[in-house]
Amino acid sequence: VALPFDFGSRDPRFIEIVADVRTRLVGLATAHGGDAFTAVPIQGSGSFGVEAMLGTLCPRETRTLVLVNGAYGRRMVHMLQVMGRACEAYEVPENTPADPEAVAARLDASPDLKTVVVVHCETTTGLLNPVEGVARVAAARGRRVLVDAMSSFGAVPLDAEVWGLDAVVSSANKCIEGVPGFSFAVVRRSTLAGSEGNAHSVSLDLHAQWLGLERDGQFRFTPPTQALAAFRQALLELEAEGGPVGRLARYTENQRVLLEEAASLGLETYLPTALQSPIITTFHQPADPAFDFRGFYDGLASRGLYIYPGKLTQANCFRVGTIGRLFPEDFRTLGAAMRSVLAAQGVTDARGPRVAV
Amino acid sequence: VALPFDFGSRDPRFIEIVADVRTRLVGLATAHGGDAFTAVPIQGSGSFGVEAMLGTLCPRETRTLVLVNGAYGRRMVHMLQVMGRACEAYEVPENTPADPEAVAARLDASPDLKTVVVVHCETTTGLLNPVEGVARVAAARGRRVLVDAMSSFGAVPLDAEVWGLDAVVSSANKCIEGVPGFSFAVVRRSTLAGSEGNAHSVSLDLHAQWLGLERDGQFRFTPPTQALAAFRQALLELEAEGGPVGRLARYTENQRVLLEEAASLGLETYLPTALQSPIITTFHQPADPAFDFRGFYDGLASRGLYIYPGKLTQANCFRVGTIGRLFPEDFRTLGAAMRSVLAAQGVTDARGPRVAV
Numbered sequence: 001v002a003l004p005f006d007f008g009s010r011d012p013r014f015i016e017i018v019a020d021v022r023t024r025l026v027g028l029a030t031a032h033g034g035d036a037f038t039a040v041p042i043q044g045s046g047s048f049g050v051e052a053m054l055g056t057l058c059p060r061e062t063r064t065l066v067l068v069n070g071a072y073g074r075r076m077v078h079m080l081q082v083m084g085r086a087c088e089a090y091e092v093p094e095n096t097p098a099d100p101e102a103v104a105a106r107l108d109a110s111p112d113l114k115t116v117v118v119v120h121c122e123t124t125t126g127l128l129n130p131v132e133g134v135a136r137v138a139a140a141r142g143r144r145v146l147v148d149a150m151s152s153f154g155a156v157p158l159d160a161e162v163w164g165l166d167a168v169v170s171s172a173n174k175c176i177e178g179v180p181g182f183s184f185a186v187v188r189r190s191t192l193a194g195s196e197g198n199a200h201s202v203s204l205d206l207h208a209q210w211l212g213l214e215r216d217g218q219f220r221f222t223p224p225t226q227a228l229a230a231f232r233q234a235l236l237e238l239e240a241e242g243g244p245v246g247r248l249a250r251y252t253e254n255q256r257v258l259l260e261e262a263a264s265l266g267l268e269t270y271l272p273t274a275l276q277s278p279i280i281t282t283f284h285q286p287a288d289p290a291f292d293f294r295g296f297y298d299g300l301a302s303r304g305l306y307i308y309p310g311k312l313t314q315a316n317c318f319r320v321g322t323i324g325r326l327f328p329e330d331f332r333t334l335g336a337a338m339r340s341v342l343a344a345q346g347v348t349d350a351r352g353p354r355v356a357v
Numbered sequence: 358v359a360l361p362f363d364f365g366s367r368d369p370r371f372i373e374i375v376a377d378v379r380t381r382l383v384g385l386a387t388a389h390g391g392d393a394f395t396a397v398p399i400q401g402s403g404s405f406g407v408e409a410m411l412g413t414l415c416p417r418e419t420r421t422l423v424l425v426n427g428a429y430g431r432r433m434v435h436m437l438q439v440m441g442r443a444c445e446a447y448e449v450p451e452n453t454p455a456d457p458e459a460v461a462a463r464l465d466a467s468p469d470l471k472t473v474v475v476v477h478c479e480t481t482t483g484l485l486n487p488v489e490g491v492a493r494v495a496a497a498r499g500r501r502v503l504v505d506a507m508s509s510f511g512a513v514p515l516d517a518e519v520w521g522l523d524a525v526v527s528s529a530n531k532c533i534e535g536v537p538g539f540s541f542a543v544v545r546r547s548t549l550a551g552s553e554g555n556a557h558s559v560s561l562d563l564h565a566q567w568l569g570l571e572r573d574g575q576f577r578f579t580p581p582t583q584a585l586a587a588f589r590q591a592l593l594e595l596e597a598e599g600g601p602v603g604r605l606a607r608y609t610e611n612q613r614v615l616l617e618e619a620a621s622l623g624l625e626t627y628l629p630t631a632l633q634s635p636i637i638t639t640f641h642q643p644a645d646p647a648f649d650f651r652g653f654y655d656g657l658a659s660r661g662l663y664i665y666p667g668k669l670t671q672a673n674c675f676r677v678g679t680i681g682r683l684f685p686e687d688f689r690t691l692g693a694a695m696r697s698v699l700a701a702q703g704v705t706d707a708r709g710p711r712v713a714v
Contacts, residue, residue: 008663009537043538044400045578048560055558079559173579180366181400181538181581201412201558202436203405221402222530224538224581306365 009225015217017232022213024235028154028244029168029186033161038192040210041184043203043224046150046171049183051079052204053146053169054117056195057187058085062114065090065106067098067134070124071311072148076117083200088113094125094312095271100133107141115144121152121277124311125270126319128156128277132163139164144191150174150183151279154238155247155323166191172227175247175279175323178234181227251278254322254331261335265342266350270317279323280308284352285316291347293318299341305334316353366582372574374589379570381592385511385601386525386543390518395549397567398541400560400581403507403528406540408436409561410503410526411474413552414544415442419471422447422463424455424491427481428668429505433474440557445470451482451669452628457490464498472501478509478634481668482627483676485513485634489520496521501548507531507540508636511595512604512680523548529584532604532636532680535591538584608635611679611688618692622699623707627674636680637665641709642673648704650675656698662691673710 008014018041025039042052054076058064066077068091080087090106092098098118107113116138120131135145144166149158153170160168167187172178185206192210199205203221212220241247255278259269262283270282285293293309296318300307310317320334342350365371375398382396399409411433415421423434425448437444447463449455455475464470473495477488492502501523506515510527517525524544529535542563549567556562560578569577598604612635616626619640627639642650650666653675657664667674677691699707 010663011658043402043405044560045576045580047578048400048405051558051560075559082559082562083557171579179581179583180579181584200440201408201561202432202439203401203408203561204558205439219402221404222528222537223402224536224584226536226583227538227581301368306367 009218009223014225014228017228018213018219018223019217021228021232021235025184025186030159030161033159036188036190037160037186038189038210039184039186040192040206040213041182041219041223041228042206042209043182043219043221045180046169046174046183047075048204049169049171049185050076050148050150052183052199052201052206052209053148053167053185053187054079054085055083055200055204056198056206057144057146057167057191058087058115058117060085060198063087063110063112064115064117065103065110065113067103067116067118067129068092069096069098069127069129070094070119070122072119072122072124072150076119076148094122094314095127095275097127097275098129098134100130100137103134104137104141107138107143113143115146117146117148120147120149120158121156121279123151123280125282126277126280127271127275128152131158131165135163135165151323152277155244155251156277156279157244157248160186160188172231172234175244175251176231176234176238177323177325178231179227181224182231248278250327251322253328254278254326255281257328257331258320258322258334261331261338264335265339267338268352270312270315280319280321282310282312282317282319285310285318286342286347286350287353288347288349290345291342291350292345295345296338296341299344300334300337303337305337366575366580371582371585374585375570375576375580376574378585378589378592382541382543387516387518390516393545393547394517394543395546395567396541396543397549397563397570398539398576398580398585399563399566400539400576400578402537403526403531403540404432405561406526406528406542407433407505407507409540409556409558409563409566410505410524410542411436411442412440412557412561413555413563414501414503414524414548415444415472415474417442417555420444420467420469421472421474422460422470424460424473424475424486425449426453426455426484426486427451427476427479429476429479429481429507433476433505451479451671452484452632454484454632455486455491457487457494460491461494461498464495464500470500472503474503474505477504477506477515478513478636480508480637482639483634483637484628484632485509488515488522492520492522508680509634512601512608513634513636514601514605517543517545529588529591532601532608533588533591533595534680534682535588536584538581539588605635607684608679610685611635611683612638614685614688615677615679615691618688618695621692622696624695625709627669627672637676637678639667639669639674639676642667642675643699643704643707644710645704645706647702648699649702652702653698656701657691657694660694662694
């Protein structure tokens with residue numbers, strides 16, 4: 001089969017790509033503290049990277065505090081439970097950000113909580129958690145801070161050094177706009193160096209993966225070469241767009257147009273604007289009984305427009321992503337298509353339910 | 358970035374590709390017993406698939422017998438140790454196949470050895486293990502049989518139903534000639550159905566991955582969409598080549614030409630012909646002190662010809678793969694290039710050392 005990149009994983013050109021990608025990822029994670037951090041790519045989807053981060057960096061004989069306000073926080077609790085690591089979930093409603101003061105109180109109450117884990121943008125809703133505030137209270141108490149920045153990294157501001165993070169994980173196919181195939185963690189070197197033998201898995205061991213990369217520049221196991229090569233190109237395109245600042249500006253404008261179009265249809269957002277990231281936006285499904293989500297989804301998909309089903313436990317919603325190779329005019333197109341599909345369904349009132357379902 | 362396939366993982370066209378790929382994989386694993394098996398693709402390299410197979414299918418409170426005659430057998434022992442599963446290594450020298458009678462004796466001696474794991478083609482050397490014989494003695498004793506068929510699946514004959522296997526694992530980028538990005542297991546449904554909650558990992562849980570695929574046709578976590586689409590095309594090309602029989606014929610002819618070229622240079626194979634798979638061939642490095650492996654490797658690589666370093670613990674070797682989109686004339690080209698590089702190094706005697714180093 002013909003794909004644009006076809007060279008072996010031991011090819012010096014490929015090894016150079018991996019090295020360049022690692023350097024650029026550290027640069028995206030922190031403006032000035034690069035020497036203290038290293039980037040470790042690992043095969044698989046974003047969840048593989050999250051699990052690798054947890055398994056490698058949550059010490060076995062201690063407890064971990066996981067902030068939960070959506071499916072991705074809950075998934076991390078589940079991962080820790082499956083790998084037999086003790087953890088405590090600090091759970092707040094899906095429309096509520098984690099509270100740094102509450103985190104501080106829990107850490108003060110439980111000295112054995114050595115690690116704090118938080119999702120930056122909870123893609124369940126699009127809510128942005130106050131990672132900087134959480135990290136500051138945790139770091140001030142000598143705790144380790146691990147961040148799932150899956151859908152925010154490369155666009156939403158974050159500085160691993162300034163904020164005092166130990167690790168940040170994301171994947172190839174979110175804000176950096178590569179193709180799926182691997183994820184990566186940017187990790188504080190001193191934290192990683194002290195984590196030998198801690199992982200629950202050989203494949204998902206960030207420490208062993210790091211040693212392999214440092215030894216010969218290669219992945220320990222066959223890397224997704226095409227996805228890596230595409231990712232380097234994606235990093236160059238990110239730089240050409242003005243880096244995270246430029247990319248965030250486009251995503252923000254994408255969302256502004258989306259919200260304008262949705263408002264003109266009467267669609268209501270689930271989150272208040274102040275909590276809403278520009279990554280993905282959750283809307284209430286119209287309360288009008290004529291509304292049929294499956295038909296709505298399929299009608300848009302048939303026009304090449306893909307929305308996401310809701311992922312909330314408390315409300316009937318759908319979600320619209322504003323990241324990826326998308327531009328404001330795409331959201332004008334989406335608005336017109338939503339109008340057309342809703343009209344065809346006979347939906348006359350697109351306002352959502354005011355009560356939880 | 359532009360890659361040939363760019364559609365979402367929830368797109369019906371993608372879901373159809375995944376379903377078709379799964380059906381075809383079962384067909385490759387067994388000629389007539391398809392109903393008893395199901396195929397479960399999982400993100401990551403081949404080692405991720407092997408670890409998923411071991412973690413999901415080696416029961417926690419029992420022991421596993423691992424046949425070891427190379428790096429891949431050893432890696433499985435390491436994986437089981439890291440995940441805290443008791444195992445016994447049946448180790449024989451790297452130039453010696455596993456012996457079914459010895460396996461039978463170990464199983465008879467230790468009733469708690471509930472599972473047997475064996476590598477089909479040990480890529481360390483190219484040695485082909487007698488999987489059918491091992492599986493028959495194990496299955497006759499009611500034991501579970503798991504096979505790492507990474508580098509053989511799709512070309513070297515194997516029948517999961519006839520041989521009594523419980524699972525076979527391989528990856529996208531070996532004999533099926535796709536691009537790297539995922540691996541897959543073909544698993545006996547009854548074995549898989551009884552494995553809920555056994556895995557050590559959320560990401561590498563074949564049972565949960567299977568439930569997700571059966572529920573809505575989708576991977577639980579973001580799939581490498583491009584790699585899957587390329588793999589379906591690769592499966593169609595395999596079929597067009599006459600299936601595994603046709604592909605094996607090409608690989609066998611590739612190796613025949615390679616061996617002829619190597620013999621004309623005086624290069625000696627590490628394994629006797631009877632033990633040698635047509636997948637990868639191990640050669641002794643020339644004993645001539647003028648020989649420099651790094652220069653040899655680089656000289657071939659500069660011509661676009663990639664060999665593998667040796668992976669043996671007992672001898673200085675190098676390896677040449679004969680799988681992938683390669684044809685007999687490519688091995689004539691390789692022979693001429695090896696002749697040229699050896700001559701430039703001043704190697705006059707390409708025979709290898711007769712003593713272990």
